[in-house]
Amino acid sequence: MSDLKQLPLDGLHRELGGKMVPFAGYDMPVQYPMGVKDEHLWTRAKAGLFDVSHMGQAVLSVEGGSHEDVAALIEEIVPGEIKKLGSGRIRYTLLMADDGGVLDDLMITRLPTELGHEGDLVLVVNAACKDADYAYIEKKLGGRAKLTVKDRCLLALQGPKAHEVIAALDPEAATMPFMSGRVTQLDGKNVMLSRCGYTGEDGYEISVANEDAEALARTLLARDDVAPIGLGARDSLRLEAGLCLYGHDMDPEISPVGAGLNFALGKRRRTEGGFAGADRVLRELKDGCQSIRVGLKPEGRAPAREGTAIMTENGAVIGKVTSGGFGPSVGGPIAMGYVPMTHAEEGTQVMLDIRGKLHPARVVRMPFVEPRYYRGPSA
Amino acid sequence: MTTKFTKDHEWVRLDGDIATVGITKHAAEQLGDVVFVELPDVGKSFGQGDDMAVVESVKAASDVYAPVAGEIVETNGAIVDAPEGVNDGPEGDGWFVKMKLSDASQLDELMDEAAYKEHAADA
Numbered sequence: 001m002s003d004l005k006q007l008p009l010d011g012l013h014r015e016l017g018g019k020m021v022p023f024a025g026y027d028m029p030v031q032y033p034m035g036v037k038d039e040h041l042w043t044r045a046k047a048g049l050f051d052v053s054h055m056g057q058a059v060l061s062v063e064g065g066s067h068e069d070v071a072a073l074i075e076e077i078v079p080g081e082i083k084k085l086g087s088g089r090i091r092y093t094l095l096m097a098d099d100g101g102v103l104d105d106l107m108i109t110r111l112p113t114e115l116g117h118e119g120d121l122v123l124v125v126n127a128a129c130k131d132a133d134y135a136y137i138e139k140k141l142g143g144r145a146k147l148t149v150k151d152r153c154l155l156a157l158q159g160p161k162a163h164e165v166i167a168a169l170d171p172e173a174a175t176m177p178f179m180s181g182r183v184t185q186l187d188g189k190n191v192m193l194s195r196c197g198y199t200g201e202d203g204y205e206i207s208v209a210n211e212d213a214e215a216l217a218r219t220l221l222a223r224d225d226v227a228p229i230g231l232g233a234r235d236s237l238r239l240e241a242g243l244c245l246y247g248h249d250m251d252p253e254i255s256p257v258g259a260g261l262n263f264a265l266g267k268r269r270r271t272e273g274g275f276a277g278a279d280r281v282l283r284e285l286k287d288g289c290q291s292i293r294v295g296l297k298p299e300g301r302a303p304a305r306e307g308t309a310i311m312t313e314n315g316a317v318i319g320k321v322t323s324g325g326f327g328p329s330v331g332g333p334i335a336m337g338y339v340p341m342t343h344a345e346e347g348t349q350v351m352l353d354i355r356g357k358l359h360p361a362r363v364v365r366m367p368f369v370e371p372r373y374y375r376g377p378s379a
Numbered sequence: 380m381t382t383k384f385t386k387d388h389e390w391v392r393l394d395g396d397i398a399t400v401g402i403t404k405h406a407a408e409q410l411g412d413v414v415f416v417e418l419p420d421v422g423k424s425f426g427q428g429d430d431m432a433v434v435e436s437v438k439a440a441s442d443v444y445a446p447v448a449g450e451i452v453e454t455n456g457a458i459v460d461a462p463e464g465v466n467d468g469p470e471g472d473g474w475f476v477k478m479k480l481s482d483a484s485q486l487d488e489l490m491d492e493a494a495y496k497e498h499a500a501d502a
Contacts (some may be wrong), residue, residue: 037412
Protein backbone atom coordinates (compact mmCIF):
# COMPACT_ATOMS: atom_id res chain seq x y z
CA MET A 1 0.00 0.00 0.00
CA SER A 2 1.17 3.47 -0.65
CA ASP A 3 0.05 6.93 0.32
CA LEU A 4 1.27 8.40 -2.93
CA LYS A 5 -1.03 10.95 -4.48
CA GLN A 6 -1.96 10.52 -8.11
CA LEU A 7 -1.68 13.35 -10.59
CA PRO A 8 -4.89 14.17 -12.48
CA LEU A 9 -3.00 13.08 -15.64
CA ASP A 10 -1.77 9.81 -14.11
CA GLY A 11 -3.60 7.72 -16.71
CA LEU A 12 -2.11 9.71 -19.57
CA HIS A 13 1.44 9.27 -18.21
CA ARG A 14 0.95 5.51 -18.00
CA GLU A 15 -0.58 5.40 -21.48
CA LEU A 16 2.51 7.26 -22.77
CA GLY A 17 4.76 4.63 -21.16
CA GLY A 18 5.92 6.83 -18.30
CA LYS A 19 8.02 5.09 -15.64
CA MET A 20 6.38 6.21 -12.41
CA VAL A 21 8.39 6.91 -9.26
CA PRO A 22 7.54 8.53 -5.92
CA PHE A 23 8.50 12.20 -5.79
CA ALA A 24 7.37 14.75 -3.19
CA GLY A 25 4.46 12.53 -2.21
CA TYR A 26 3.24 12.01 -5.78
CA ASP A 27 3.53 9.19 -8.24
CA MET A 28 5.40 11.00 -11.03
CA PRO A 29 6.80 10.07 -14.45
CA VAL A 30 10.60 10.07 -14.18
CA GLN A 31 10.99 9.21 -17.85
CA TYR A 32 9.12 7.96 -20.91
CA PRO A 33 10.33 5.35 -23.41
CA MET A 34 12.53 7.98 -25.13
CA GLY A 35 14.83 7.98 -22.08
CA VAL A 36 16.30 10.77 -19.95
CA LYS A 37 19.15 11.74 -22.26
CA ASP A 38 17.05 11.98 -25.43
CA GLU A 39 14.22 13.71 -23.57
CA HIS A 40 16.74 16.28 -22.39
CA LEU A 41 18.14 16.82 -25.91
CA TRP A 42 14.62 16.91 -27.38
CA THR A 43 13.69 19.77 -25.02
CA ARG A 44 16.78 21.75 -26.05
CA ALA A 45 15.99 21.19 -29.76
CA LYS A 46 12.18 21.18 -29.92
CA ALA A 47 9.54 21.35 -27.21
CA GLY A 48 9.09 19.18 -24.15
CA LEU A 49 5.82 18.86 -22.24
CA PHE A 50 6.21 18.46 -18.48
CA ASP A 51 3.43 17.76 -15.99
CA VAL A 52 4.34 19.75 -12.91
CA SER A 53 0.90 19.59 -11.32
CA HIS A 54 2.51 18.45 -8.08
CA MET A 55 3.63 22.02 -7.50
CA GLY A 56 1.57 24.25 -5.27
CA GLN A 57 -0.59 26.99 -6.78
CA ALA A 58 -2.29 29.55 -4.57
CA VAL A 59 -3.65 33.07 -4.72
CA LEU A 60 -2.87 35.65 -2.06
CA SER A 61 -5.32 38.52 -1.81
CA VAL A 62 -6.58 41.24 0.48
CA GLU A 63 -10.33 41.75 0.56
CA GLY A 64 -11.00 44.93 -1.40
CA GLY A 65 -7.29 45.69 -1.32
CA SER A 66 -5.02 47.13 -3.96
CA HIS A 67 -1.86 45.60 -5.37
CA GLU A 68 0.15 47.79 -2.99
CA ASP A 69 -1.75 46.37 -0.02
CA VAL A 70 -1.12 42.73 -0.84
CA ALA A 71 2.44 43.43 -2.04
CA ALA A 72 3.29 45.13 1.25
CA LEU A 73 2.16 42.00 3.11
CA ILE A 74 4.01 39.43 1.01
CA GLU A 75 7.12 41.62 1.17
CA GLU A 76 7.23 40.84 4.90
CA ILE A 77 8.27 37.28 4.04
CA VAL A 78 9.95 37.55 0.63
CA PRO A 79 12.95 39.75 -0.27
CA GLY A 80 11.87 40.45 -3.86
CA GLU A 81 10.56 43.74 -5.22
CA ILE A 82 6.82 43.00 -5.31
CA LYS A 83 5.36 46.48 -4.80
CA LYS A 84 6.73 47.63 -8.13
CA LEU A 85 5.96 44.38 -9.95
CA GLY A 86 4.07 45.43 -13.07
CA SER A 87 0.63 44.18 -14.00
CA GLY A 88 0.96 40.78 -15.65
CA ARG A 89 4.59 40.31 -14.60
CA ILE A 90 6.23 37.44 -12.75
CA ARG A 91 8.99 37.54 -10.14
CA TYR A 92 11.20 34.73 -8.85
CA THR A 93 11.73 35.15 -5.14
CA LEU A 94 12.26 33.28 -1.86
CA LEU A 95 10.16 32.49 1.17
CA MET A 96 12.28 33.59 4.12
CA ALA A 97 12.53 32.32 7.69
CA ASP A 98 13.12 34.82 10.50
CA ASP A 99 16.72 33.62 10.86
CA GLY A 100 17.52 34.38 7.21
CA GLY A 101 17.31 30.80 5.93
CA VAL A 102 15.35 30.02 2.79
CA LEU A 103 12.12 28.02 3.30
CA ASP A 104 11.33 27.71 -0.40
CA ASP A 105 11.74 29.42 -3.73
CA LEU A 106 8.66 30.55 -5.57
CA MET A 107 7.22 32.44 -8.51
CA ILE A 108 4.88 35.35 -7.83
CA THR A 109 2.66 36.68 -10.62
CA ARG A 110 0.73 39.90 -10.40
CA LEU A 111 -2.39 39.10 -12.36
CA PRO A 112 -3.24 41.62 -15.06
CA THR A 113 -5.21 44.39 -13.40
CA GLU A 114 -7.58 44.94 -16.33
CA LEU A 115 -9.19 41.57 -15.66
CA GLY A 116 -10.55 42.60 -12.30
CA HIS A 117 -7.85 40.76 -10.38
CA GLU A 118 -6.47 43.89 -8.78
CA GLY A 119 -4.70 42.86 -5.63
CA ASP A 120 -4.32 39.18 -6.51
CA LEU A 121 -0.90 37.55 -6.45
CA VAL A 122 -0.52 34.03 -7.81
CA LEU A 123 2.09 31.98 -5.97
CA VAL A 124 3.69 28.83 -7.40
CA VAL A 125 5.69 26.89 -4.80
CA ASN A 126 7.55 23.58 -4.61
CA ALA A 127 5.57 20.40 -4.12
CA ALA A 128 7.67 19.11 -1.23
CA CYS A 129 7.29 22.40 0.65
CA LYS A 130 3.78 23.45 -0.23
CA ASP A 131 1.93 22.43 2.93
CA ALA A 132 4.63 23.96 5.13
CA ASP A 133 4.67 27.10 2.97
CA TYR A 134 0.92 27.55 3.23
CA ALA A 135 1.06 27.08 7.00
CA TYR A 136 3.91 29.59 7.28
CA ILE A 137 2.12 32.19 5.14
CA GLU A 138 -1.01 31.65 7.21
CA LYS A 139 0.98 32.11 10.42
CA LYS A 140 2.68 35.27 9.19
CA LEU A 141 -0.13 36.93 7.23
CA GLY A 142 -3.28 35.21 8.46
CA GLY A 143 -6.08 37.65 9.30
CA ARG A 144 -4.54 40.29 7.07
CA ALA A 145 -4.39 38.46 3.72
CA LYS A 146 -6.30 35.51 2.37
CA LEU A 147 -4.49 32.53 0.86
CA THR A 148 -6.60 30.42 -1.48
CA VAL A 149 -5.02 27.14 -2.58
CA LYS A 150 -5.90 26.22 -6.16
CA ASP A 151 -6.32 22.58 -7.06
CA ARG A 152 -5.32 22.89 -10.70
CA CYS A 153 -2.94 21.23 -13.13
CA LEU A 154 0.28 22.90 -14.19
CA LEU A 155 1.82 21.95 -17.51
CA ALA A 156 5.13 23.31 -18.79
CA LEU A 157 6.01 23.45 -22.46
CA GLN A 158 9.72 24.20 -22.79
CA GLY A 159 12.13 24.50 -25.68
CA PRO A 160 12.84 26.54 -28.80
CA LYS A 161 9.67 25.33 -30.57
CA ALA A 162 7.38 26.02 -27.59
CA HIS A 163 6.42 29.48 -28.83
CA GLU A 164 5.30 28.13 -32.21
CA VAL A 165 3.16 25.46 -30.61
CA ILE A 166 1.51 27.85 -28.17
CA ALA A 167 1.14 30.68 -30.70
CA ALA A 168 -0.81 28.32 -32.99
CA LEU A 169 -3.42 28.21 -30.21
CA ASP A 170 -3.04 31.80 -28.99
CA PRO A 171 -1.20 34.16 -31.41
CA GLU A 172 -0.60 36.80 -28.73
CA ALA A 173 1.49 34.31 -26.77
CA ALA A 174 4.31 34.66 -29.31
CA THR A 175 5.33 38.10 -28.11
CA MET A 176 4.69 37.72 -24.38
CA PRO A 177 7.91 38.81 -22.66
CA PHE A 178 9.84 36.33 -20.52
CA MET A 179 8.51 36.42 -16.94
CA SER A 180 5.04 37.65 -17.85
CA GLY A 181 1.68 35.96 -17.43
CA ARG A 182 -1.86 36.43 -18.67
CA VAL A 183 -5.25 34.82 -18.51
CA THR A 184 -6.26 33.50 -21.91
CA GLN A 185 -7.69 30.49 -23.72
CA LEU A 186 -5.83 27.60 -25.32
CA ASP A 187 -7.83 25.13 -27.36
CA GLY A 188 -11.02 26.52 -25.84
CA LYS A 189 -9.81 26.04 -22.26
CA ASN A 190 -9.39 28.89 -19.80
CA VAL A 191 -5.77 29.00 -18.68
CA MET A 192 -3.26 31.18 -16.98
CA LEU A 193 -0.32 31.25 -19.35
CA SER A 194 3.10 32.28 -18.03
CA ARG A 195 6.27 32.67 -20.04
CA CYS A 196 8.79 31.09 -17.70
CA GLY A 197 10.24 27.71 -16.85
CA TYR A 198 12.95 25.65 -15.26
CA THR A 199 15.07 24.45 -18.17
CA GLY A 200 17.04 27.46 -19.40
CA GLU A 201 14.93 27.42 -22.55
CA ASP A 202 12.17 29.69 -23.73
CA GLY A 203 8.79 28.25 -22.80
CA TYR A 204 5.53 28.52 -20.95
CA GLU A 205 3.79 27.23 -17.89
CA ILE A 206 0.07 26.65 -18.26
CA SER A 207 -2.22 26.55 -15.24
CA VAL A 208 -5.41 24.78 -16.27
CA ALA A 209 -8.45 23.27 -14.54
CA ASN A 210 -7.97 19.59 -13.73
CA GLU A 211 -10.91 18.56 -15.93
CA ASP A 212 -9.45 20.42 -18.96
CA ALA A 213 -5.83 19.35 -18.53
CA GLU A 214 -5.86 16.02 -20.34
CA ALA A 215 -7.52 17.37 -23.49
CA LEU A 216 -5.07 20.28 -23.57
CA ALA A 217 -2.08 17.98 -22.98
CA ARG A 218 -3.25 15.74 -25.84
CA THR A 219 -3.63 18.75 -28.15
CA LEU A 220 -0.06 19.80 -27.39
CA LEU A 221 1.33 16.25 -27.67
CA ALA A 222 -0.34 15.86 -31.08
CA ARG A 223 2.17 18.36 -32.48
CA ASP A 224 5.22 16.75 -34.11
CA ASP A 225 7.58 18.99 -32.17
CA VAL A 226 6.17 18.07 -28.75
CA ALA A 227 7.16 15.04 -26.66
CA PRO A 228 6.37 14.21 -23.03
CA ILE A 229 9.37 14.72 -20.74
CA GLY A 230 9.87 13.24 -17.27
CA LEU A 231 11.41 14.43 -14.03
CA GLY A 232 14.80 12.92 -14.91
CA ALA A 233 15.34 15.30 -17.81
CA ARG A 234 13.75 18.14 -15.86
CA ASP A 235 16.55 17.71 -13.32
CA SER A 236 19.40 17.55 -15.87
CA LEU A 237 17.97 20.53 -17.78
CA ARG A 238 17.74 22.73 -14.69
CA LEU A 239 21.20 21.66 -13.55
CA GLU A 240 22.70 22.71 -16.89
CA ALA A 241 20.77 25.98 -16.56
CA GLY A 242 22.41 26.51 -13.13
CA LEU A 243 19.03 26.62 -11.39
CA CYS A 244 18.65 25.54 -7.76
CA LEU A 245 16.55 22.62 -6.62
CA TYR A 246 15.05 23.36 -3.23
CA GLY A 247 15.98 20.81 -0.56
CA HIS A 248 19.25 20.09 -2.37
CA ASP A 249 20.93 23.35 -3.41
CA MET A 250 18.99 25.40 -0.89
CA ASP A 251 17.69 24.63 2.57
CA PRO A 252 16.61 26.42 5.75
CA GLU A 253 20.25 26.75 6.88
CA ILE A 254 21.38 28.63 3.80
CA SER A 255 20.71 32.29 3.17
CA PRO A 256 19.96 33.74 -0.28
CA VAL A 257 23.46 35.26 -0.33
CA GLY A 258 25.15 31.90 0.21
CA ALA A 259 22.89 30.32 -2.39
CA GLY A 260 24.09 32.90 -4.91
CA LEU A 261 20.58 34.24 -5.35
CA ASN A 262 21.27 37.95 -4.89
CA PHE A 263 19.39 38.56 -8.13
CA ALA A 264 16.24 37.49 -6.26
CA LEU A 265 16.72 40.35 -3.76
CA GLY A 266 15.05 43.59 -4.83
CA LYS A 267 17.40 46.57 -5.04
CA ARG A 268 15.28 48.68 -2.70
CA ARG A 269 14.94 45.76 -0.32
CA ARG A 270 18.70 45.24 -0.04
CA THR A 271 18.95 48.60 1.69
CA GLU A 272 15.53 48.88 3.34
CA GLY A 273 15.27 45.29 4.57
CA GLY A 274 11.88 44.82 6.20
CA PHE A 275 11.51 41.12 5.42
CA ALA A 276 11.93 38.02 7.58
CA GLY A 277 15.62 37.29 8.02
CA ALA A 278 16.70 40.68 6.68
CA ASP A 279 19.28 41.18 9.45
CA ARG A 280 21.31 38.20 8.31
CA VAL A 281 20.80 38.85 4.60
CA LEU A 282 21.87 42.50 4.80
CA ARG A 283 24.87 41.59 6.95
CA GLU A 284 25.98 38.88 4.53
CA LEU A 285 25.54 41.23 1.57
CA LYS A 286 28.01 43.54 3.28
CA ASP A 287 30.44 41.08 4.90
CA GLY A 288 30.04 37.95 2.79
CA CYS A 289 29.11 34.54 4.15
CA GLN A 290 30.93 31.37 5.07
CA SER A 291 30.29 29.35 1.98
CA ILE A 292 28.70 29.99 -1.33
CA ARG A 293 27.13 27.99 -4.15
CA VAL A 294 29.37 27.56 -7.20
CA GLY A 295 29.36 25.62 -10.45
CA LEU A 296 31.85 22.75 -10.74
CA LYS A 297 33.19 21.16 -13.90
CA PRO A 298 34.87 17.81 -13.22
CA GLU A 299 37.82 17.35 -15.56
CA GLY A 300 37.27 13.65 -16.26
CA ARG A 301 34.13 11.85 -17.22
CA ALA A 302 33.02 10.69 -13.77
CA PRO A 303 29.81 12.37 -12.60
CA ALA A 304 30.02 13.78 -9.07
CA ARG A 305 26.64 13.14 -7.48
CA GLU A 306 24.94 14.94 -4.59
CA GLY A 307 26.91 14.47 -1.37
CA THR A 308 30.34 14.15 -3.03
CA ALA A 309 32.99 15.80 -0.83
CA ILE A 310 34.79 18.82 -2.29
CA MET A 311 38.45 19.06 -1.22
CA THR A 312 41.41 21.31 -1.68
CA GLU A 313 44.36 20.04 -3.68
CA ASN A 314 45.90 19.20 -0.28
CA GLY A 315 43.01 16.90 0.59
CA ALA A 316 41.20 19.11 3.15
CA VAL A 317 37.41 18.79 2.90
CA ILE A 318 35.92 22.23 2.20
CA GLY A 319 32.41 21.51 1.03
CA LYS A 320 30.08 19.19 -0.77
CA VAL A 321 28.23 18.77 -4.03
CA THR A 322 24.52 19.55 -3.71
CA SER A 323 23.48 18.60 -7.26
CA GLY A 324 25.55 16.78 -9.81
CA GLY A 325 25.37 14.44 -12.72
CA PHE A 326 25.84 14.26 -16.43
CA GLY A 327 24.77 17.14 -18.64
CA PRO A 328 23.59 15.71 -21.96
CA SER A 329 23.93 19.08 -23.77
CA VAL A 330 27.29 19.80 -22.13
CA GLY A 331 28.34 16.24 -23.01
CA GLY A 332 30.03 15.63 -19.69
CA PRO A 333 29.71 15.78 -15.92
CA ILE A 334 28.56 18.98 -14.23
CA ALA A 335 27.79 19.83 -10.63
CA MET A 336 27.05 22.57 -8.16
CA GLY A 337 28.02 22.73 -4.55
CA TYR A 338 29.11 24.89 -1.64
CA VAL A 339 32.68 26.03 -0.99
CA PRO A 340 34.21 28.74 1.24
CA MET A 341 34.50 32.23 -0.30
CA THR A 342 38.27 31.63 -0.48
CA HIS A 343 37.71 28.84 -3.02
CA ALA A 344 34.76 30.31 -4.91
CA GLU A 345 36.66 32.22 -7.58
CA GLU A 346 36.14 31.05 -11.14
CA GLY A 347 38.98 28.79 -12.23
CA THR A 348 39.86 27.56 -8.72
CA GLN A 349 41.01 23.95 -8.82
CA VAL A 350 39.38 21.58 -6.34
CA MET A 351 39.27 17.80 -5.91
CA LEU A 352 36.12 15.70 -5.80
CA ASP A 353 36.08 12.49 -3.77
CA ILE A 354 34.14 10.10 -5.98
CA ARG A 355 33.98 6.63 -4.39
CA GLY A 356 37.31 7.18 -2.66
CA LYS A 357 39.19 8.40 -5.72
CA LEU A 358 40.10 12.05 -6.10
CA HIS A 359 39.08 13.67 -9.37
CA PRO A 360 40.14 17.23 -10.27
CA ALA A 361 37.45 19.81 -11.01
CA ARG A 362 37.28 23.56 -11.58
CA VAL A 363 34.99 26.21 -10.19
CA VAL A 364 33.14 27.58 -13.20
CA ARG A 365 30.58 30.22 -13.97
CA MET A 366 27.00 29.02 -14.29
CA PRO A 367 24.85 28.37 -16.27
CA PHE A 368 26.58 25.49 -18.04
CA VAL A 369 24.54 26.20 -21.18
CA GLU A 370 23.50 29.65 -22.39
CA PRO A 371 19.87 30.39 -21.51
CA ARG A 372 17.61 31.19 -24.44
CA TYR A 373 14.82 33.12 -22.77
CA TYR A 374 12.60 35.29 -24.95
CA ARG A 375 13.29 38.95 -24.30
CA GLY A 376 10.85 40.57 -26.73
CA PRO A 377 10.38 41.02 -30.47
CA SER A 378 13.73 41.52 -32.17
CA ALA A 379 14.22 44.87 -33.88
CA MET B 380 29.98 -21.79 -23.91
CA THR B 381 27.04 -21.23 -21.63
CA THR B 382 26.08 -17.92 -20.13
CA LYS B 383 24.98 -17.62 -16.53
CA PHE B 384 23.16 -14.77 -14.84
CA THR B 385 22.97 -13.19 -11.38
CA LYS B 386 19.95 -11.77 -9.61
CA ASP B 387 21.72 -8.38 -9.79
CA HIS B 388 21.60 -8.52 -13.59
CA GLU B 389 25.19 -9.41 -14.44
CA TRP B 390 26.01 -12.11 -16.98
CA VAL B 391 29.11 -14.31 -17.01
CA ARG B 392 30.34 -16.51 -19.85
CA LEU B 393 33.12 -19.04 -19.30
CA ASP B 394 35.72 -19.79 -21.98
CA GLY B 395 38.40 -22.17 -20.66
CA ASP B 396 39.24 -20.76 -17.21
CA ILE B 397 38.50 -17.14 -18.22
CA ALA B 398 35.06 -15.66 -17.60
CA THR B 399 33.76 -12.59 -19.44
CA VAL B 400 31.40 -10.43 -17.36
CA GLY B 401 28.91 -7.72 -18.28
CA ILE B 402 25.47 -6.36 -17.43
CA THR B 403 22.36 -7.84 -19.02
CA LYS B 404 20.28 -6.32 -21.78
CA HIS B 405 17.49 -5.95 -19.23
CA ALA B 406 19.83 -4.01 -16.89
CA ALA B 407 21.03 -1.76 -19.72
CA GLU B 408 17.44 -0.98 -20.68
CA GLN B 409 16.51 -0.19 -17.10
CA LEU B 410 19.52 2.11 -16.69
CA GLY B 411 18.89 4.03 -19.88
CA ASP B 412 21.72 5.84 -21.62
CA VAL B 413 25.00 4.93 -19.97
CA VAL B 414 27.22 8.01 -19.63
CA PHE B 415 30.08 6.70 -17.50
CA VAL B 416 31.72 3.37 -16.69
CA GLU B 417 34.38 2.78 -14.03
CA LEU B 418 36.22 -0.53 -14.32
CA PRO B 419 38.67 -2.15 -11.86
CA ASP B 420 42.40 -2.36 -12.51
CA VAL B 421 43.83 -5.48 -14.13
CA GLY B 422 45.36 -7.72 -11.47
CA LYS B 423 42.79 -6.87 -8.80
CA SER B 424 40.94 -9.77 -7.15
CA PHE B 425 37.33 -9.85 -6.01
CA GLY B 426 35.19 -12.15 -3.94
CA GLN B 427 31.82 -13.24 -5.23
CA GLY B 428 29.34 -10.37 -4.83
CA ASP B 429 31.98 -7.65 -4.23
CA ASP B 430 31.50 -4.18 -5.82
CA MET B 431 33.65 -4.44 -8.91
CA ALA B 432 32.61 -1.68 -11.32
CA VAL B 433 30.27 1.30 -11.56
CA VAL B 434 27.91 2.16 -14.36
CA GLU B 435 26.15 5.53 -14.49
CA SER B 436 23.21 6.84 -16.45
CA VAL B 437 22.12 10.48 -16.57
CA LYS B 438 19.94 9.73 -13.55
CA ALA B 439 22.06 7.67 -11.19
CA ALA B 440 25.10 5.51 -10.43
CA SER B 441 24.78 1.73 -10.01
CA ASP B 442 27.28 -0.82 -8.72
CA VAL B 443 28.24 -3.85 -10.74
CA TYR B 444 29.09 -6.89 -8.58
CA ALA B 445 31.56 -9.69 -9.27
CA PRO B 446 29.29 -12.62 -10.21
CA VAL B 447 32.03 -15.06 -9.19
CA ALA B 448 35.33 -14.73 -7.32
CA GLY B 449 38.46 -14.16 -9.37
CA GLU B 450 41.22 -11.91 -10.65
CA ILE B 451 40.75 -9.29 -13.36
CA VAL B 452 42.84 -10.17 -16.42
CA GLU B 453 41.42 -7.70 -18.94
CA THR B 454 39.03 -4.73 -18.99
CA ASN B 455 37.01 -3.30 -21.87
CA GLY B 456 38.55 0.14 -22.49
CA ALA B 457 36.10 0.72 -25.35
CA ILE B 458 33.17 1.23 -22.95
CA VAL B 459 35.22 3.58 -20.79
CA ASP B 460 35.95 5.76 -23.84
CA ALA B 461 32.45 5.37 -25.30
CA PRO B 462 30.00 4.36 -22.54
CA GLU B 463 27.09 4.16 -25.02
CA GLY B 464 28.70 0.88 -26.12
CA VAL B 465 27.05 -0.69 -23.06
CA ASN B 466 23.60 0.14 -24.46
CA ASP B 467 24.55 -0.87 -28.00
CA GLY B 468 25.66 -4.39 -27.07
CA PRO B 469 25.32 -5.16 -23.38
CA GLU B 470 25.74 -8.91 -23.82
CA GLY B 471 28.33 -8.60 -26.61
CA ASP B 472 30.82 -5.79 -27.36
CA GLY B 473 29.68 -3.94 -24.23
CA TRP B 474 31.29 -6.50 -21.86
CA PHE B 475 32.99 -5.10 -18.73
CA VAL B 476 35.85 -7.35 -17.61
CA LYS B 477 37.49 -10.75 -18.06
CA MET B 478 38.28 -12.67 -14.90
CA LYS B 479 40.35 -15.70 -14.06
CA LEU B 480 38.05 -17.72 -11.81
CA SER B 481 39.15 -18.88 -8.37
CA ASP B 482 36.32 -21.37 -8.04
CA ALA B 483 34.45 -22.42 -11.18
CA SER B 484 31.85 -24.25 -9.06
CA GLN B 485 30.42 -20.83 -8.10
CA LEU B 486 28.95 -20.71 -11.60
CA ASP B 487 26.63 -23.54 -10.69
CA GLU B 488 24.86 -21.27 -8.17
CA LEU B 489 23.90 -18.78 -10.90
CA MET B 490 20.81 -18.75 -13.08
CA ASP B 491 20.58 -20.07 -16.59
CA GLU B 492 18.97 -17.95 -19.28
CA ALA B 493 15.44 -19.28 -18.77
CA ALA B 494 15.56 -18.70 -14.99
CA TYR B 495 17.03 -15.23 -15.45
CA LYS B 496 14.34 -14.24 -17.93
CA GLU B 497 11.73 -15.14 -15.35
CA HIS B 498 13.65 -13.22 -12.67
CA ALA B 499 13.95 -10.10 -14.88
CA ALA B 500 10.26 -10.23 -15.76
CA ASP B 501 9.39 -10.23 -12.03
CA ALA B 502 11.78 -7.41 -11.14
